[in-house]
Amino acid sequence: MALFDFWRRKKEEKKEEQIFPKIDLHAHILPDVDDGSRDEAMTLEMMEAALRASVVHINATAHHRNNLSPEIAEISRAFSKTRELRDKNLLPLSLSCSLETEFYPEVESLFKECRVSLTGKGGKYALIEFTSDVNQQAAVAAVFQLSLSGFRPVVVHPERFYFVQRHPEAAGEMQSRGALIMPNATSFVGHYGQIAKETAESILKNGAADALSSDAHRPDYYEQYAEGCRWVAKKYGENTLVELTWKTPCRILGYEPEAERDDFDPFL
Ligand SMILES: [Fe+2]
Incomplete structure (x- = not known):
């Protein structure tokens, strides 16, 4: 009976993933530009793994740190290579590309100069992470300043920052100052340890x-x-999951929140 239950559960899980296509706005699939994918073979494996997880669009991100960052031209080349791999292997996956920027004071002028962004529509969303020495006050001030300048900061994995782990309400405060908050789904299953897991749960709750x-x-x-x-779907309901992995990412990419899977040109 137990074995039967196991396979029934597996079947249900699979069905659920097929029902909910997802958009992944933060993944290091570009070959050999940062600590993500090591080479083209791994990039291909990552895209295939994403498809198995029902992802239909990946925003391929590259780390950008002050004075320690791949050249924009290098990132562009890696992105072209990623699209070629996708095309050659006929993977039904649409792709975009942006930086994941570690915040530093001059970052605003970088954004203004080259419109480093998430979305083609207006180019205003910027993925931001903070160094470990940044405190709550500085982070809130940073996202507020970026918002005033016309950018929409998307704060990535807040559950990994010490100031949020100490004060989870800091995520809500950054949100109220114009930021979008984007935890890693992997945190809910303990990928970064217990404190990050509890912090991510608290942010969601x-x-x-x-x-x-x-x-x-x-x-x-x-x-x-x-x-x-x-x-997330089990604890907070399917609508919450759809909002977090589909509707809000659709809005960020410039699609209508009611977009269908077919609206995503797989060869974009
Ligand atoms: Fe990242």
Whole structure:
């Protein structure tokens, strides 16, 4: 009986993933530009793993740190290579590309100069992470300043920052100052340890999460991402999962929130 239950559950899980296509706005699938995918073979594996997790669009991200960052031209080349791999292997996956920027004071002028952004529509969304020495006050001031300048900061994995772990309400405060908050779905299943897991749960419970992403650095991250998404659906309902992995990411990418899977040109 137990074995029967196991396979029935597996079947239901699979069905659920097929019903809910997802958009992953933060994944390090570009080959050999940062600590993400090591090479083209791994990039291909990561895209295949994402498809198994029902992802239909990946925003391929590259780390950007002050004085320590791949050249924009290098990132563009890696992105072209990623699209070629996708096309050659006929993967039904649409792609975009942006930086994941570690905040530093001059970042605003960088954004103004090259419109480093998430979306083609207006180019105003910027993925932001903070260094470990940044405190709550500085982070809130940073997102507020960026918002005043016309950008929409998307704060990635807040559950991993010390100031949010100490004060989870900091996520809501950044949100109220114009930021979108995007935890990693993998945190809900303990990928970054117990404190990050509890912090991510607290952010979600407080209604301070706007979207979820994988922050995938290796193919197996997508199994934990799918597991984290299932956890969210089970605990907070399917509508919450759809809002976090589909509707809000659709808005960020410039699609209508009611977009269908077919609206995503797989060869974009
Ligand atoms: Fe990242």
